[in-house]
Amino acid sequence: MKRITLHTAFIVALMASFSNFVLSQSFEESGGGYCALKKQQMNYPPPLPMDANTPAHTFNVLKYSLHISLMNNYDPPYPQSYQAGLDIKIRVDSALGSIKLNAVNRSLQIDQVGLAGVSFTHQNDTVTINLDKTYQPGDTVDVSIGYQHLDVEDSTFYAGDSFVFTDCEPQRARRWFPCWDSPADKAQLEVWAKVPPDVKLGSNGALVDSAFTGDTLTYHWRSDNPIATYLMVLTSKKNYNLDVYYWVRPSDNALIPFRFYYNTIDHIYIEQAADSALKMCDWYSKWYGEYPFVKNGFAAAGKEFPWGGMENQTLTTVCKGCWWEGLISHEFAHQWFGDLISPGTWADIWxxxxxxxxxxxxxxxxxxxxxxxxxxxxxxxxxxxxxxxxxxxxxxxxxxxxxxxxxxxxxxxxxxxxxxxxxxxxxxxxxxxxxxxxxxxxxxxxxxxxxxxxxxxxxxxxxxxxxxxxxxxxxxxxxQANHPVYFNSYNFVQMQDSSWEVKFTAKQTQTNAPFFPMKLNVYIVFDDLSDTTLYFMNRKNDEDFSWEFDKKPAYFEFDPTNEIVLKKASLIFSTDEKKLQGSFMFNVSPNPAKNNVTLHYTLPKGGPVSIQLFDVTGREIRTLFSGLQNKGKQVLDYQINDLRSGIYFITLDTDGSKAVKKMVVRH
Ligand SMILES: [Zn+2]
Structure with missing residues (x-):
């Protein structure tokens, strides 16, 4: 570059393209994409009750104990109805003589209450249970509820195609059992489910036993670890295939069962999925803490579960045939982020x-x-x-x-x-x-x-x-909504003592959001091809930064590896117009390049020109050109298909001036 000085009249000399990448695959194909699509699909009527924080919460549910009979749901015409008995143990937070629970009228019919419950009303999707006396803070109270699920489809309890399963996020648990349906009130769960003898049924926690009484098979599951209601689940099917693998828990060498429930057509995927899941368990345990539950499992649901997965605690539901790694890794991570640590409110879903x-x-x-x-x-x-x-x-x-x-x-x-x-x-x-x-x-x-x-x-x-x-x-x-749109500028200034100053101005231009403070980084290459990356805090808009060096800067880039991914960014070389005319333009295209590259540059005067190619470590690869050239525009083409993918620098030396361009080769 020619020697240049800072001037108040800035012009645009170079403009970098927006910094986001062109990528071949999309979010829709990721585990999160499928997770999101599935959860959005669950939006059909009837609409969700929007009363998460009513009625007021004056107690804490400690445990749900559910006895459910599903003897008639696995065969045509697949009734959606079942009988159930639920015991709820609560701890009283402020004196109360009644409790309110979420229970959607369209789905649930309350038949009776017992234990400390003496009478009830059920309206506006809330069941109010009057207790036998006024209880004081710290008391524990047991209430029993006899209820039935009506023969209605409610996008929560599904019976069909020899499957029976539930799916609740965010606020649909209240459609299959009365509950305090807030993610903040986690509780233990114990389930006794009666099913026909050829049914396999999974739920949260550990399998205590599965026992026959005549032609009735009772599955008994128990989770001593608390669960948010939206993560409580039943997944079952006639003639379900079940493979059990074991993960060895490092702290005590306990064998943690990984249960895979699947349809016969999926059997070719299970071994690979299990192998991945066991390795994920090692990896996540290393970084997030040892896998915190007594079992893990994945169950493929029926056609009513068309997309992705649902991270039910210790038993993730996945869609039919959805045994691929991206989805498993997403859902498995939820066991820590969502299940082990649950959102306090739905505002914390991120x-x-x-x-x-x-x-x-x-x-x-x-x-x-x-x-x-x-x-x-x-x-x-x-x-x-x-x-x-x-x-x-x-x-x-x-x-x-x-x-x-x-x-x-x-x-x-x-x-x-x-x-x-x-x-x-x-x-x-x-x-x-x-x-x-x-x-x-x-x-x-x-x-x-x-x-x-x-x-x-x-x-x-x-x-x-x-x-x-x-x-x-x-x-x-x-x-703040949206993201920063940077329009940054930089400049190189030679000082009196022949040291050099690099000036940088960080400017955000978005009009749809206030300023976003950020730790920024810039990359500088000097004309001896040494380089440096600088990190610094940007706390206000239009902030100026400068750094002094004892060598001549030749190349500058803002966030070259795009670590600040939530942004759009342009970078301009800003300088005095008159001085710039004595300099020369130097461009490499395409960039990234594959087989051929073209250099465009304009020489301010004729004379000796040398163009050299260096790798990212500064090692000279070859001289691209050496000789005399005339003043004015020059174009040179080179084949580069012998270069390996990576970052290179091209230097252009002319009489008293030097320019450096970064070139990315991507095959
Ligand atoms: Zn998810």
Whole structure:
């Protein structure tokens, strides 16, 4: 470059293209994509009751004990009706003489109450049970409810095609059993399910036993670990295939069963799926804390479950034939993020889907390295940037008014943007702090493990673990819609003492969101081909930065590896117009290049010209041109199909000036 000085009149000399990548595969093909599509599909009528936080919560459910009879549901005409008895143990938080539970009238008919319950009313999808006396805070109360599920289809309890299964997220558990249907009230679950003898039935927790009485088979499942109601499940089928694999738990060498329930046509996938799941368990256990439940399982459901998976605690439901790795890695990660640590409200759903989607990439990293992980994150970013509906990741009102499923489970926001926000947190604090923070969060038995999380507590925990107040990052990036659109500029200035100054201005131009603070990075190559990457905080818009060097800078790039994935960015070389005329343009195209590359440059005057090719380490590969050239435009073509994929530098030396261009070769 010619010697240049900073001037108030800036012009555009170079413009980098937007920094998002062109990628071949899409979010729709990822586990998160299928998860999102499936959850959005569950949006058909009847509409969801939107009363998550009514009635007021004056008690805490400790345990649901469910006796359910499914003797008639596996054969045509597949009635949706069943009889059930439910015992609910609660702990009283404030003095009460009655309790209210969610129970959708269209699906459930309450027949009787007992134990401490003496009478009831059931209207507006709420059952109010009057107790035998007023109970005081700290008391435990047992109430029994005899009820039946009516013969109606309700997108929750499915009987058909020899299957019976349930599917509840976010607020449909109340359609198959009366419950306090809030993700914050986790409870133990014990299930006794009576089925015909040729049925296999899975549920949460451990299989206590399965016993015959005449022609009735009773499955007895028990989960001592608390479960959010939306993660309670039954999955069953006549003549279900069942393979059980075992994961050896490192801490005590216990054999943890991994139960795979599948349709006969899927048998070719199971061994591979089980092999992957066992390896995932090792990987996730290493980074998120040892797998925290007494069993794990995956069950393929019927045709009413057309998409993706549902991370029911210890027994994920997947769609028919959906045994592929991306989906399994997403759903399995939910056992930690969603199940072990459940959202406190539906406003915190991004912590479920963000971590599960991020974990798809992190699983790829286990054998494909950081590049494989980053490729998945880049896909998430691309999907978000192309499909952004323009609302924030964190919407506090969702804690009270749960939105429609295509909003709550929006793929661009709740999945991919949330995944990218977690990636950017990793970039900001670095791997060692990031993984320490995540591990300590997921193993924190005081506040999170087997409990719930709300967004503020998550950010506070990340702050505590990293030793930095992370609200500066999470608050704006979660609360503000959209993303930064950078229009940055840089300049090289020679100082009096012949040192050089690199100037950089970080400018955000978006009009649909306030400023996003961020840790930025820039990459500088000097004319001796040494290089450096600088990291620095950008706390306000239009902020100027400068760095001094004792050698001449020749190349500059903003966030060259695109770690700040949630952005659009342009970079201009800004300088004084008059001075620039003495310089020369130098372009390499296409870039990335494959077989051929063309150099375009304009010489301000005739003279000796030397063009050389270097690899990323600064090793000279070859001289592309050496000789005399005339003033004016020059074009040179080169074959590069002998170069391996990677990053190269091309230097152009002319009389007293030198320019450097980065070239990416991708075969
Ligand atoms: Zn998910």
């Amino acid at each position: 912590l479920n889907e963000g971590f599960a989607s991020w974990s798809e990439g992190f699983w790829l990293e286990s054998y494909g390295g950081y590049a494989a992980y980053k490729e998945k994150i880049d896909k998430d970013a691309k999907y978000y940037l192309e499909h952004n509906p323009g609302w924030p990741v964190y919407n506090p009102q969702w804690a009270v008014d749960v939105p429609a499923n295509d909003t709550l489970f929006n793929g661009a926001i709740t999945y991919t943007k949330a995944s990218c926000i977690i990636h950017q947190f990793r970039y900001i604090v670095g791997d060692s702090l990031f993984f320490k923070a995540i591990y300590n969060y997921a193993t924190d038995t005081t506040d999170f493990k087997y409990k719930n999380v709300v967004t503020k507590d998550f950010i506070d925990k990340m702050s505590e673990e990293t030793g930095q107040d992370m609200h500066w990052y999470f608050d704006p990036w979660l609360d």
